[in-house]
Amino acid sequence: MAEVKTAVPDDMRVGELMRPPQEVMRLARMGASHQTRLSFMRAILRRVKCEGWQVNRTVWEVDDNGVGVGVYEARGPERIYSLIAYANDLPPELRSDRVIATQWDASFALFDGVPTRADIDRLRDNVPKQEAGRCASSELVLSRANRSVRLFDHVANCLSQGRQPDVAEIDKVGYLMRTTAVYGNGKFGLADRELYCMREEAGGPFRVELLAVWLIRAFTVDIVEHMAQVKGGANAVTLNRDIRRRLGVGNSTGLGMAPFLVTHPALLNAWMVARETALARVRALPLANAATTEHFREQLQRAHQGLARWHTPDERQSMRVRELAEDLDKLKSHLETERFDGVEPWNELYLWAASNLTLEGQEAVCSLMIEPHGELVDDLAGEMAADEAQSFVIDGQMHTASLLELARRHFDWALATDFASADQTARFWYVSEEKLEPRLGERHEEPGAELEQRLGIGREVAVMTAALEKEPETTLLAEFLLRHPEHRHAARRVQVVARLPYAEIHDNVLSASMMPIDMLRCKLAFFGASRFDPKSDRWVRITMYADAPFPDEIAGMDADDWAWPQFDEVRST
């Protein structure tokens, strides 16, 4: 009798199939990242649905000019989190996505619990000022958003006249408002993450920040319906639910976010390990069952169709979206004869993608392959938090020769880089005096390089390596660092990546050819963002929660089936 193959992947095989850091930690591939079912927004909505969270708008005091406050209470099994939204009547000339803005169409705080009237009044004096105000540890998140003027006005006008907005117009933009910052973890007086990271629902990365964004999405619709009501009175209608669901929340992100992946090595490792483990588990499956392959084929169709809603005027990205469409065409043709009956059928598919598709296509296939395997991978979403402090302490009892060996093994890419060439040191990262925000300068053209942020880890390790080569092999690292504290940072990073192999980007972030948006996209894909729309090499707009259920409908819907748009096209009426 033939041996019956089980559908459980073998741990050793999973280990063998992990893509190595040399492959996945390259900026070009990181910059082609797509959301997966482990992405944080996906994990949040799974929890909200599974635990039966209730969201209620408990305060709505907004006047005819659209100025006022709304409060949304999200009630989980143990605690309540409340979004306090301050709506503003912003003169158009003040509307800017940049961090130098001082006023916004709306500003938000996520409050820990239920705010009193005094809390709402206190925060009214601070939240609309954003960086210039102060929050307290009762607030977890601070954010603000601006309207997409053309879509907001279109939707408000249509609804006020009693008709639904044009779906094509909605799909062109994708959101009514876009956030321009979502702050957490102690910034501007907010609660430190340590205050809530032990909570089941808030311990994962960016859980409170992205819960706030989901509630902000509900506010953006409420405020447009409010304005339509003011304008149209009895003629006004509310937004059709199927049309409404196409709307996400936009986000506009610049360099402020870029250093994060470099300054949080343990966290970057945790995210990458989770995603790569998920992919390897799927690839290691000895069999593919009919339900998962059908699910995969369906999601592929939806992903392909959804590309029609990925608009970007950016030349590089629009070319990549076109290539992705071609890749998905190729994949569909390939699947016409694919029966998923080989040895490790998912691995075969992955290997086919790796040798036939662009990076955009390959990473999209990874996401699609993981999608039908929730039972196999969803536990990994709970392993994506990391405490940087735990990898902070340097082992100074190591000999310098051992550190040198680790540096050569884990930073071979850096040691092969010619940092004496102008191109490889063309950029420097700095913090601007004006807004205390990260910026990127041209080292050979602008002043300020002596104050550069220590983000060029590869170059620092190369410099340390040269110094280590001059040391006797048996020098203790502690002694070396006492004499050379300038190498302390590089020594720490080498020891960290020796324990956490996915902690470092394997590219030179000082190079003339480095694209900061690659770092932004990688981080935002882990958040669960879609429709990346670069505005330059260091500035990107995205959409969050598009096609996801709204708070008032999630109880009756599948909370986890929104990564790619549904087939049932809604026509404008």
Add this chain to the structure above:
Amino acid sequence: MKVSINETEVMATKAAWGAGRPWGLAQEAGRAVAWLEAMRLPGAVSLLALLVASDGVPCEQLRPVATRDGVWQGAGPLCPVLAGAYISDSGGELFVSSLREVYSPLLLLPFASLACPGVLVAWSTTSIVANRVAASVKGSGLSDGIAGTVLVSPAAASEPALQTVTHSLRTGPVDIADEIWEALSAFAHRTYVPASESSRLKGAGAGLTDND
């Protein structure tokens, strides 16, 4: 001013960097101050005193050069962050050290107590027994700007002194006097690059209209 622990760590790190400490060492200063403040011990004011006293002095002159016989000594007063990082790097190794002349001796405490299950740090009229999450403080010299001799030695976790815990690690915001915060901000400010018209546009990569 009420600040979060995270803000405290970021501020201390930037201030130490602004005062000329290398980045990796400045990170140690940030972590040390954050731990002290979370213990409700005067970390920020200790760091400020250190940075003012050693402003412009190269690390070479602030580090212990002799560690024979457990006596650590430098060309002048020692930087407690440099000496503390050395203690931290030495891990859980038992040490009995006597340090001659140390700026802001309180700053040695986090390094010692995070490296070793129980420690005694003592100078002139002050002695502290601590572990990672609690401390028993005796004496009034917590904010001393300089100490003649500081003793750092292991102490059993069951040390009787720890039975009378005076300080313990707590989450939540801390109060730092406005003038201390502002003085640290002035050191941090040295790390910022002034804007120019071109850097304003190029550096952020924007410059397009957002009114769409």
